[in-house]
Amino acid sequence: MSEPFQKFRDWIDNRHEYAKEWKATRNRRIAGYFCTYVPEEILIAANVLPVRILGSHEPPTVTEPYVFAMFCHLCRDSLAQGLKGRFDYLDGIVEGQSCLHLRQAYNAWRLHIPIDYAFYIHVPHGVQTRHALPYYTEELRKFKRSLGEWTGRKITERDLARGINVMNRNRDLMHKIYEYRKPNNPKLTGLEAMEMVLSSQMVDKEDHNGALEELLKTLPSREMDRNPGVRLMIIGCEDDDRIFMKNVENLGATFVIDEHCTGSRYFWNLVDSSIQDRLVAIADRYISRIPCPSKDWPELTRIKQAVNLAQTYNVQGALVIQNKFCDPHGIEVPPLREELKAVGVPTYPLEFDVTVPWGQFRTRVEAFLETLTGLEELF
Template sequence: MFTQFKQWYTNRHDYARDWKERSGSKVIGYFCTYVPEEILYAANVLPVRILGGHEPQDVTEPHIFGMYCPFSRDVLAQGLKDRFSYLDGITIAQSCLHIRQAYTSWDLHRPTEFSYYLPMPHNVQSAHSRTFLRAELEQFKEAVEQWTGQTITDADLDRGIDIVNTNRRLLKRIFELRRQENPPLSGQEAMYLVLSSQMTDKREHNQALEKLLEQLPERELKRPTGERLMILGSENDDIPFTEMVEQVCGATFVIDDHCTGTRYFWNESVPNEDRLLEIANRYVDRVPCPTKDWPQRKRLEHIQKLIEDYDVQGVIVIQQKFCDPHELDIPAIQKVLKGKGIPTLFLEFDVTAPLGPFRIRVEAFLEMMRQEDLF
């Protein structure tokens, strides 16, 4: 049932090359989920999320600080090793310092025919953020038009918005099934759904999601749900870790708060006669990344609601090593979780670290939860 999504994720590069050949269109890699995919789909360009390969970084040291997060260094290594050689362009929206450096170094050492840095406002709570971003989106659209040699009309924008909104809507419908006492899909399977949506043509992905939705309501996992866990924090596409927690330790991730998870698709665009303002509003209003969750911390309330809606019993908080935004964000989250009496495990991630020590800590965490349930 989930084989197609797993194959898309595992064979992402083969998929992109094949799509490019059969469509005759361009492929662009993006470094941050604040990049407006709607405009790219309007231009018939395939946006592909640039993620790491979970490999030792043996080529990045001259190009990026060793104290930058392992994810940003892994991402840059993929570019330096030409794993994304099929890309016609790269783009990024204003993001954290570490991933910005990965983008800048990639652009310098593996230049593509198109490169664009989108000044997405960090202070999305500012009264000027929407008009500012709308103006930046206008310039981005014009740059894409010049690159592709085609005019992007309002009808094109409507089509792009519909493609991306449909994907968000279908993913959310599937994720809502995870509220059930016995969810019909695991956290690992849910991760494959979202990750594959970030690197395939969403029109094909939407068709696969619709077919999946027809089958899921009758499905049952072939194992007990165990402890209902939430995972949140830094970027996370660590499939082996999720598999270990669920298949070896016997718990189930029923929800997440990641840019490789729910934060990517949770809210849709609200129709507006001004299409660019519609898109701008969506990215300003989305569940914020820690780099944009200030001065008021709005994610805390969102996380609490997810815990309640999905009957979460414990939370695993992860932080990519040296990840400054999440390192500043996590103490406030832990304080809220402690106040609600939610057991919490903090793990510092490194994309190349072995699973053994994580397994020991997760098993101890789950055993603590089980002991507390006895009293």
């Protein structure tokens, strides 16, 4: 089978061209969103295409007047894309409250880049309290009403059901494909898995579901002509650094699972379609999903999930990535490493910025891989 993941790669590389063509041919609106706490179900229900705003890994040179240089690179690089006009096809932007840095990126965009529509959803921080679900449901009601006013079209229960079905189908299909990361010789690399999930945040979910269905037909018979090497996990914030993934896997390793919001954390939880009130069902999904550390207290459920994934996917070690200046993830790094160590999974921390210094990282990752394979005992 030749290049079954090429479609996803092409979508990422040509994401802006795809969006422009989508808009021209369907004559519908596109909204950019920053954080995965934005419920795409409701945008889809409103016939609006949700696309995630992410950076390009070019050193940002234009954001200094708008956000502090000590904001995380995701925020600076995302805002830089807007300031450079790369997302000039967006009709609106939406943010779901998460961390302070992203809020600032959203506000700078809203204030300084011409945009027709901007909406900030007050996703509660205390998602583990009993107040979270009713509060967030009301926030979603406001969002739904606002979208209806913007598009001039009332969003019906049927529309919401369609949004839920499309999103759940996408999640379910990606779950199924992640199963093929479990065998001793996984049927896909970590880079391919990342490209699959990333592209789902950039294109029409119906197009993406079609590509996933095609992939599922051929993946079981795929023959991998590479030695999988060390089974690694990657854990972190938002992470779309494909060059890093490729370079690490070329050192004799395979990322067999991930825990970040451009990976499993994005799609792991489905909307419970047995809940009759569809807005409650959507709110419930985002309140009870695997949380981002910006909301994961007091329970630290994300750490439990990381440990569970590490064991289920039989990993030998984990790279723990922190985006430079990111406090929410930084705070969780020590307990996360301790919990993984307690179940016999060694970890190695790395700090990412807009561009990754691969020269330095290579030596460190190689040394880590050697400790995992026991090669150091030869010296």
